[in-house]
Amino acid sequence: MTPQARSLTFEFMKGVWKENPVIAQLLGMCPVLAVTNEVKNGIAMSGAVFFVLTLSAVMISLVRKLIPPQVRIASYIVVVAAFVTIADLMLAAFFPAQSKALGPYVPLIVVNCIILGRMEAFASKNTLGRSVIDALGMSAGFAVALLLMCTVREILGAGTWLGVKVLGAGWFDPWVVMVLPPGAFFTLGVIIGVSNFIQKKGLGT
């Protein structure tokens, strides 16, 4: 494996589409299903994951030579937990309403497989610059998946997008089930099915 041979653009884009953490790798499903009933929750969650993933990647790739391999997973968890605490407190201070809506799902970023997976698979083996690009790509991929879910669920479930009425009140009856738990499972199932369908056809590499 020669990571230096790959371009930085590739490093970024793989997170967005080909190795999209949610749609292709099925990682970090809990927040994807839980907080996507409204677009603004999705934005807040993507922001928190972006913050934690990028800063943890910076930290881990800087100290990767100092951590003994036997205790590396435990060290990753402590580093990630520290950044998650910061994110949680910042969200509670600046956006109290969002923090309340997201509930325990912000602290749960600690055990999100996307973060630990990237630390183990990438940041611990690559230079600072590459790790940051990879983290940005993965966060972007996570945000894309999350926003896709929110958009579908909020438009169908409430007829609005980010609080703005999209589907007319006269003819459209909101499908309440889409903002409830079953809607999350249905939406993600269909999105994964469609993405598999596109990839089998060889479109959009």
Add this chain to the structure above:
Amino acid sequence: MEVFIIFIWAVLINNFVLAQFLGICPFLGISNKLSSAVSMGMAVTFVMTMTAIVTWPLYHLILAPYKLEFLRIVSFILVIACLVQFVEMFIRKMSEALYDAMGIYLPLITTNCAILGFALLSVLKDFNYLESIIFGVGAGLGFTLALILMAGIREELEFADIPVCLKGAGITLLVAGILSLSFMGFAGLIRIS
């Protein structure tokens, strides 16, 4: 809140997997065989009960009196990791059969968001010690119930004719949606604020 109501609420109404989306990774990963679903469910119920026993005193007797609430994420995850390690060693020494049944699933549980989610939720809900333990048992059993139902359905699905692009995760999520829809029917069982 009465203890029995908390139990019913945790198992059926606010099922961890189907209503709270906690523990989705093992739910999708280990639900293809009934026997492994039972073992995983047992292991999670056990660790969740132990977590309830340990994290409640940790939070209410150590973190809260010294105004260290902001350390709860770090301390809970460390406690859970140690607990899982300890339980695994204990079971290996105690009973070979039990270890074979649930031992291999124990290390996976550390990063199962159902456990940490449970610890954080029971702090958020302000339960007392007994309620928190009952909540732990109920949440674990609810997780087991969802996993077993799913495993039973997936064993049948093996013989079904599914579109190729939906095979695997896609159809599992759609089935989970239908299960979750049917669990919503339990919501009328008790009235809760």
